[in-house]
Amino acid sequence: MAVxxxxxxxxxxxxxxxxxxxxxxxxxxxxxxxGGEGAxxxxxITEWCSGYILSAFEPTVRPTDVFVVTSAKCGQTWITTLxxxxxxxxxxxxxxxxxxxGLMKCVPWLEIPLDLMRTNDDNKEEEGAEEKDAFxxxxxxxxxxxxxxxxxxxFKMHTLYETVPITTQQQQQHSSNTTKGGPKLIIVxxxxxxxxxxxxxxxxxxxxxxxxxxxxxxxxxxxxxxxxTTNWKINNFYFRxxxxxxxxxxxxxxxxxxYEDLKLNTMDxxxxxxxxxxxxxxxxxxxxxxxxxxxxxxxxxxxxxDESTQFLKGYPKNFVREGEIGxxxxxxxxxxxxxxxxxxxxxxxxxxxxxVLSQEVTKNSxxxxxxxxxxxxx
Numbered sequence: 001m002a003v004x005x006x007x008x009x010x011x012x013x014x015x016x017x018x019x020x021x022x023x024x025x026x027x028x029x030x031x032x033x034x035g036g037e038g039a040x041x042x043x044x045i046t047e048w049c050s051g052y053i054l055s056a057f058e059p060t061v062r063p064t065d066v067f068v069v070t071s072a073k074c075g076q077t078w079i080t081t082l083x084x085x086x087x088x089x090x091x092x093x094x095x096x097x098x099x100x101x102g103l104m105k106c107v108p109w110l111e112i113p114l115d116l117m118r119t120n121d122d123n124k125e126e127e128g129a130e131e132k133d134a135f136x137x138x139x140x141x142x143x144x145x146x147x148x149x150x151x152x153x154x155f156k157m158h159t160l161y162e163t164v165p166i167t168t169q170q171q172q173q174h175s176s177n178t179t180k181g182g183p184k185l186i187i188v189x190x191x192x193x194x195x196x197x198x199x200x201x202x203x204x205x206x207x208x209x210x211x212x213x214x215x216x217x218x219x220x221x222x223x224x225x226x227x228x229t230t231n232w233k234i235n236n237f238y239f240r241x242x243x244x245x246x247x248x249x250x251x252x253x254x255x256x257x258x259y260e261d262l263k264l265n266t267m268d269x270x271x272x273x274x275x276x277x278x279x280x281x282x283x284x285x286x287x288x289x290x291x292x293x294x295x296x297x298x299x300x301x302x303x304x305x306d307e308s309t310q311f312l313k314g315y316p317k318n319f320v321r322e323g324e325i326g327x328x329x330x331x332x333x334x335x336x337x338x339x340x341x342x343x344x345x346x347x348x349x350x351x352x353x354x355x356v357l358s359q360e361v362t363k364n365s366x367x368x369x370x371x372x373x374x375x376x377x378x
Contacts, residue, residue, distance in 0.1 A: 038058070038059035039054075039055040039056075039058040039059060039165075040058065040167045040168040040169070041058075041162075041167075041168050042055070043055050043111075043163060043165070044163060047113075048111070048112060048113070048158070049111045049112075049113070049159065049163065050111060050112070050113035050137065050139070052113075052139050053110070053111065053113065053137065053139055053142055053143070054110070054111055054163065054165045055165075056139050056140070056142075056143050057110065057143060057146065057165050058165040058166070058167065060143060060146070060147060061165060061166055061167075061183055062151060062152075062153065062183070063181055063182050063183060064151045064152040064153070064183070065152065065153050065155065065183040065184070066083065066152055066153065066154045066155070066183065066184050066186065066277065067110070067155050067157055067164055067166075067183060067184070067185050067186070068080050068083070068107075068154065068155065068156050068157070068186045068188065069156075069157040069158070069159060069161075069164055069185055069186070069187055069245070070156075070157075070158065070187065070188045070189070070241070071158065071189070071190075071195070071237060071238045071241040071242070072158055072195075072199055072202070072237070072238075073190070073195050073198040073199050073202060074188050074189060074190040074195065074259055075188045075190060075257075075259040075262055075323075076156055076158075076188055077103070077156075077300070077312075077315075077319070077320075078262070078295060078297075078300070078323070079186065079188055079257065079262070080103065080107040080154060080156050081098070081103060081107075081294075081295040081300060082270065082291050082292065082294075082295035083107075083154050083291075084098055084103070084106050084107055084154060085098075085290070085291040085294045085295060086274070086279065086283055086287060086288070086291045087152060087154065089282075089287060090287055090290040090291055090294060095294065098311060099303060099309040099310065099311050100309070100310055101310060102117060102310035102311060102312070102313040102314065103311055103312060103315075104116060104117055104313065104314045104315070105117065105310075106154075107154045107155065107156055108145075108146060108149075108155055108156070109155075109156050109157070109158075110146075110155040110156065110157050110165070111157055111158075111159055111163065113136055113137060114135045114136060114137070115135050115136075115137055116135075116314035116315075117310075117313050117314040118135050152277075152279075158237075158241075159241075160240060160241060160244035160245075161244040161245050161248055162244065164185060166182065166183050170182050170183070170253075174248075174251040174252050174253040174254070175248060175251050182253055183253065184253050184254075184255065184276065184277055185248075185251075185253055185254045185255070186254075186255050186257065186273070187245050187254065187255070187256045187257065188256075188257045188258075188259060188262070189242065189256065189257075189258055189259065189355075189356050190258075190259035190260070190356070191259070191260065191325075191329070191356055191357055191358040191361040192238050192239075192340060192344055192356060193326075193328070193329035193332060193337060193340060193341075193357075193361055193365070194259075194325065194326065194327070194328040194329050194361055195232075195238060195328070196224075196227075196228050196232045196328070196332070196336075196340070197224060197328040197329075197331045197332065198321070198328050199232060200224050200227045200228070200232075201318070201321055202316055202319070203221060203227070203316075204221055204316075205315075205316030205317040205318050205319060206316045207221060224331070225333070225336065228332075228336055233339075233340075233343065236343070236347065239343070239344065239347040239348055242348055242352055242356065243347070243348055243349075243352070246348070246349060246352045255272075255273060255276040255277075257269060257273065258355075258356075258358070259325075260325055260358045260360050260361070263323070263325055264325075264360065266292055267285075267288065267289070267292065270288050270291070270292065271285075271288060274288065297320065297323050300312075300320045301320045304318075304319060304320045324364070325358065325360050325361055325364050326358075326360060326361040326362070326363065326364025326365040326367070326368060327364065327365070327368050329361050329362075329364075329365035329368075330364075330365040330366075330368035330369045330372065341357075344356075344357075
């Protein structure tokens with residue numbers, strides 16, 4: 001007998017943050033779809049966001065929960081890996097857990113309706129299940145699974161502020177700075193000039209992935225310029241995400257990290273994060289230094305390439321790619337860079353524009369472009 005999943009919809013990775021959303025009712029979600037009793041707000045339903053899961057999850061939120069909410073390709077995997085090691089005091093048990101169970105099990109992608117770690121062999125056991133529908137979570141099973149996680153639970157999300165599953169009352173209290181208690185939100189932003197090419201390589205990694213719902217993903221990958229024009233620019237989730245959180249930048253439960261600061265001043269950035277999370281009483285500088293080492297680019301790349309680990313099971317191939325500041329910007333033509341900056345200034349407040357743009361990206365991209373010209377002339 002086929003398992004009842006939360007909903008069925010055409011699966012399309014290109015609709016990552018589609019505007020074409022349905023809404024769940026805050027209190028009347030169908031029981032078969034996983035409840036929602038006690039939720040204080042409605043949640044969107046898209047190919048990449050299960051409003052049913054979020055509606056059922058909201059009443060289960062704990063004061064110690066941590067939500068790392070970013071636009072795509074802004075350093076979320078890095079910071080969640082580091083936080084998981086800090087949570088586990090950088091213990092061998094924690095290291096074994098993230099290698100053997102996988103990051104997606106240790107730090108769940110909360111709103112995703114699909115079990116990206118599920119294999120096609122798993123689906124063969126479900127009689128009558130549609131190929132892609134078989135990857136959809138059963139909502140109650142998903143909530144039960146998340147409930148078993150130890151405190152503090154850490155979740156990754158790619159959503160707008162309104163979609164983070166904390167109650168309306170908590171949002172109002174945090175916005176008015178009337179309370180410091182309750183779940184915490186971490187935002188990581190990156191200079192947008194470094195983002196589109198990284199996202200382009202992400203989609204290239206889906207092709208021929210061979211596992212999970214990506215097993216038969218064989219859509220034609222356009223040129224980067226075409227991808228930027230026909231997908232990234234039109235999708236504009238980066239700008240919508242920035243705008244949705246910008247007015248909450250100073251909320252007491254929101255901590256904003258710039259990717260460039262994380263790269264250039266890692267220790268100081270993580271110390272501030274630990275203080276914000278109120279983990280400082282249990283976290284030494286030695287713990288932070290060890291967590292930084294365990295989550296370094298080279299360590300994560302080594303774990304990704306080690307076939308004996310499950311570290312990045314469910315992620316696209318070559319997910320840990322470069323992470324440099326300004327290198328992806330240098331891959332934009334000057335015309336595309338001007339177009340992106342124009343778009344940013346049109347869609348976002350001036351102070352938000354100033355905040356996300358990095359002088360290091362500008363400087364490094366100039367240097368990288370010089371190197372590219374030198375290599376082409378050799």
